[in-house]
Amino acid sequence: MKLKSLLASIALVAVTLPSLAFASGGPEIKYVGPTASRTDIESLQRGARLFVNYCLNCHSAQYMRYNRLKDLDLTEDQIKQNLMFTTDKIGDTMKVALRPADAKEWFGAVPPDLSVMARSYTTERLAGYLRSFYADPSRDIGWNNLVSPAIGMPHVLAELSGPRKLVETVYAADGKEMKTDHDAEAKAKAAFIAANSIASFEHHVDKKDGKILNRYIVKTIASDGPGAMNAQQYDAAVADLVNFMDYMGEPHKSKRIQIGIIALFLLAFLLAASYALKKEYWRDVH
Ligand code: HEC
Known part of the structure; x- marks a missing residue:
């Protein structure tokens, strides 16, 4: 019983540690959201469609050839008709039209x-980045991003997610509810941990009238109007897109793992065979 509760508390610490480890420097970002499976071909197909429709206008994917999409159970015709916009040659890599x-x-x-x-x-x-765009009228491009602040990329998936805004809550000692800096920090951390979407935690230190002012800021992203998808659908679409980008980064990952397992079985078999052989040879010696 004792061992059990010890193990349970170790497990609890292991689970909560990553979210409690606050960096003293830049903002601490918490990523929460659905993920998609590498073996889910339909997710990869949906991701490929989003990728060619929304990303290739500006970005290239110069190591990815269109005909590689056949690995995703797509026929050459399907690829040509639905996924190829920048070229008509199926053997081409995913180039970009933008100079x-x-x-x-x-x-x-x-x-x-x-x-x-x-x-x-x-x-x-990557998924956090694509989910954390928010409207920022102070910027030329009109958007900003929680994961990559001041990035030059606009929110290209805005028609799907709908408009999004930043929600910023500042915690500072006020002598009442938050008597000390320590109280303010604890309250901010609690809010950060409780956030069930992407969130950032920042510690700002300012000097005012010769006094040091500590402020703890928690930022989250909230919907600011409807889009073509609701929040769950959008997060799932981002998971598909990221799943495809992960596939693109290493198309043979699933195969590599399979081959590894087969190789281990083969080695185990060879070990057993050579052991049997050794026994056979030495039988007459003893
Ligand atoms: C309108 C043009 C445009 C489109 C469309 C676009 N991007 Fe970008 N993207 C940019 C620019 C410009 C940058 C570089 C910004 C910078 O370095 O400030 C960038 C940077 C990035 C980065 C790097 C971010 C970082 O922190 O350095 C990622 C990842 C990215 N884009 C992913 C995507 C994905 C995925 C899509 C499709 C959903 C997409 N982009 C569509 C313009 C675009």
Whole structure:
């Protein structure tokens, strides 16, 4: 019984630790949201469709060939009719029509190639990025992003998600409900942990009239009007899109894992066979 409760508390600490580890520097971001399975072909197909419709206008995926989409149970005709907009050659890679110089002028930055973005950015962060755009009238492009602040990319999926706004709550010692900085921090952390969508936690230190002012800020994203999808549908669509981008970053991942398992079985078989052989050879010696 004792061991059981000890194990339970270790497990609890292991589960809660990541969310309680606050960085002292920049904002702490919490990613929550659905994910899609790598073996779910329909999810990958939906993701591919979103990707070619909404991302290839500005980004390329120069290591991805259209005919590779046949791995996703799509026929050449389906690919040509529904997914190819930038070329008519099925063997082509996913190029972009936008000229880098124009991109620099319009967005202030050249959109990076997305072939292996899921690997460098991680799927969790990528999904968080796509779910955390919000309207920001102070910026030229009209949008900002919680995961990548001041990014040059607009919210290209806005017609699906609908408009989104930033919700910012500031916690600071007020001598009443939050007597000390410590109270304010604890309250802010509790709100951050309770948030069931993407959220960020920031600690600001300002100097006012020679006094140090600590402020703890929790930011979340909220819907600001209807879109073509509701919040759950949008999050699921982002999961599909990220699933496809993960596939694109390493198309043979599932196969690699399969081959690994087969190889282990083969090695186990060889081990058993050589052991049997050894026994057979040595039988006459003893
Ligand atoms: C209207 C053009 C445009 C479209 C369409 C677009 N992007 Fe971008 N994207 C940009 C630009 C410009 C940047 C570089 C911004 C910068 O570095 O400030 C960027 C950057 C990114 C980054 C890197 C972010 C970072 O933190 O550095 C990712 C990831 C990304 N885009 C994903 C996507 C995905 C996925 C889609 C499709 C849903 C998409 N983009 C569609 C313009 C676009």
